[in-house]
Amino acid sequence: MKFPKDFFLGAASAAYQVEGAWNEDGKGISNWDLFTKIPGKTFEGTNGDVAVDHYHRYKEDIKLMAEMGLDSYRFSVSWARIIPDGDGEVNKKGIEFYNNLINECLKYGIVPFVTLYHWDMPNVLEEKGGWTNKHTVDAFVKYAKTCFEAFGDRVKHWITFNETIVFCQKGYLTGSHPPGIINDVKKYFEATHNVFTAHAKSVLEYKKLRQFGEIGITHVFSPAFSVDDNKENVAAAYHANQYEIAWYYDPILKGTYPKYVLDQLKENNWTPAWTEEELNILREAAPKNDFIGLNYYQPQRVIKNTVDAEEHAKAHCDGAPGNASFDGAYRTVSMKDKVYTKWGWEIAPDALVEGLRLLKSEYGDIKLYITENGLGDADPIIEDEVMDVPRIKFIETHLKAVKKAISEGINLKGYYAWSVIDLLSWLNGYKKQYGFIYVDHKNNLERKKKLSFYWYKKVIEERGENI
Numbered sequence: 501m502k503f504p505k506d507f508f509l510g511a512a513s514a515a516y517q518v519e520g521a522w523n524e525d526g527k528g529i530s531n532w533d534l535f536t537k538i539p540g541k542t543f544e545g546t547n548g549d550v551a552v553d554h555y556h557r558y559k560e561d562i563k564l565m566a567e568m569g570l571d572s573y574r575f576s577v578s579w580a581r582i583i584p585d586g587d588g589e590v591n592k593k594g595i596e597f598y599n600n601l602i603n604e605c606l607k608y609g610i611v612p613f614v615t616l617y618h619w620d621m622p623n624v625l626e627e628k629g630g631w632t633n634k635h636t637v638d639a640f641v642k643y644a645k646t647c648f649e650a651f652g653d654r655v656k657h658w659i660t661f662n663e664t665i666v667f668c669q670k671g672y673l674t675g676s677h678p679p680g681i682i683n684d685v686k687k688y689f690e691a692t693h694n695v696f697t698a699h700a701k702s703v704l705e706y707k708k709l710r711q712f713g714e715i716g717i718t719h720v721f722s723p724a725f726s727v728d729d730n731k732e733n734v735a736a737a738y739h740a741n742q743y744e745i746a747w748y749y750d751p752i753l754k755g756t757y758p759k760y761v762l763d764q765l766k767e768n769n770w771t772p773a774w775t776e777e778e779l780n781i782l783r784e785a786a787p788k789n790d791f792i793g794l795n796y797y798q799p800q801r802v803i804k805n806t807v808d809a810e811e812h813a814k815a816h817c818d819g820a821p822g823n824a825s826f827d828g829a830y831r832t833v834s835m836k837d838k839v840y841t842k843w844g845w846e847i848a849p850d851a852l853v854e855g856l857r858l859l860k861s862e863y864g865d866i867k868l869y870i871t872e873n874g875l876g877d878a879d880p881i882i883e884d885e886v887m888d889v890p891r892i893k894f895i896e897t898h899l900k901a902v903k904k905a906i907s908e909g910i911n912l913k914g915y916y917a918w919s920v921i922d923l924l925s926w927l928n929g930y931k932k933q934y935g936f937i938y939v940d941h942k943n944n945l946e947r948k949k950k951l952s953f954y955w956y957k958k959v960i961e962e963r964g965e966n967i
């Protein structure tokens with residue numbers, strides 16, 4: 501089987517992780533610009549001030565993407581570059597940068613797939629409560645509209661938010677991302693609801709403009725499976741899927757929240773302060789979503805949690821198994837018969853297919869893209885070549901899984917490897933590499949093609965026939 505002609509074989513990045521130029525050309529200061537500078541927050545104090553300097557080197561980078569043959573490039577727009585103070589004047593230089601980036605992609609026939617929010621927010625808004633303040637919702641919609649109007653003649657694929665669960669959980673529960681708040685469950689749910697409302701309003705605005713492109717959201721896709729048939733563990737996995745999948749996917753695709761979670765929020769006094777009008781907007785926007793983007797790295801293997809409440813706050817921040825859920829109901833574990841990356845993430849292409857089947861049975865035939873999938877590794881350099889063989893194996897087995905899912909009738913329309921180029925891995929600095937292109941931080945950020953670069957190029961040329 502070949503991947504169909506209209507199936508995107510692409511790769512992705514995000515503004516804060518690649519751009520740099522943090523205070524150039526009128527860009528406002530973002531929450532991440534400040535958060536990474538708090539001592540002890542990131543590996544060796546690394547930050548995105550320069551990142552891999554994509555802001556200045558985008559031409560060189562896109563030329564490499566064209567050489568690789570990418571059908572599409574998924575990147576994000578930095579809100580603070582477009583509207584430096586969050587909801588005031590538009591920064592012409594910011595618009596100009598993304599116009600150039602988009603035009604450069606189109607010059608080579610690379611389809612731009614644009615994320616509006618990949619975690620960096622103008623800090624002025626963060627200071628006023630970020631996603632817990634409803635004013636941020638209106639500011640986001642204004643920013644989204646500005647982007648649709650400026651770029652929508654050429655950009656036909658929009659993602660509103662990237663991984664709401666991550667920036668809300670880490671922002672309000674574990675405190676490892678901005679705004680760095682620990683264990684404020686009420687704020688956590690409040691923030692998620694405001695994000696869903698901002699998404700829904702942006703979808704409606706986009707449709708009003710009649711630009712005839714598509715719009716959706718990207719979620720983490722990390723389905724939970726019980727480690728065995730023990731009833732308590734099965735119930736724990738159900739609980740995990742309700743809180744981590746249904747809570748995120750239902751308001752987008754069904755326009756309502758899952759009853760199981762709602763009932764427990766009520767009991768605990770955690771229900772967000774929503775209005776009838778907001779709930780109606782969710783309902784109105786739901787059928788207008790064109791797709792869901794899935795970031796798939798690993799599933800969760802789940803047991804009922806028995807560790808005491810104190811431990812919950814110590815949740816791991818890097819996604820590796822070993823943490824208890826915020827409410828103490830379940831715990832993720834690693835298993836002897838599974839395979840793990842150097843960072844302890846499970847490698848499980850089969851669980852992707854299994855998860856996709858569950859998704860289809862719950863949400864039907866909505867169009868899906870894998871908007872991220874890849875291997876975080878410390879790549880060996882042998883005789884001056886970056887020999888990232890494990891990455892090739894990882895992507896190959898996951899592309900096989902994608903083929904299997906398509907052959908079963910799952911409506912998958914694209915695959916974006918994470919990441920196109922080595923980039924700032926948020927808290928992990930530059931030591932955790934994901935890219936097809938290596939960046940030499942000791943030598944003027946020089947780019948170098950990895951083994952996987954040539955491999956992916958061939959895969960695209962052959963439309964995956966030999967996978």
Ligand code: NOJ
Pocket residue numbers: 514517662663795872918925926
């Ligand atoms: C998902 C996030 O969207 C991306 O920014 C991050 O670098 C990868 N996960 C890897 O952790």
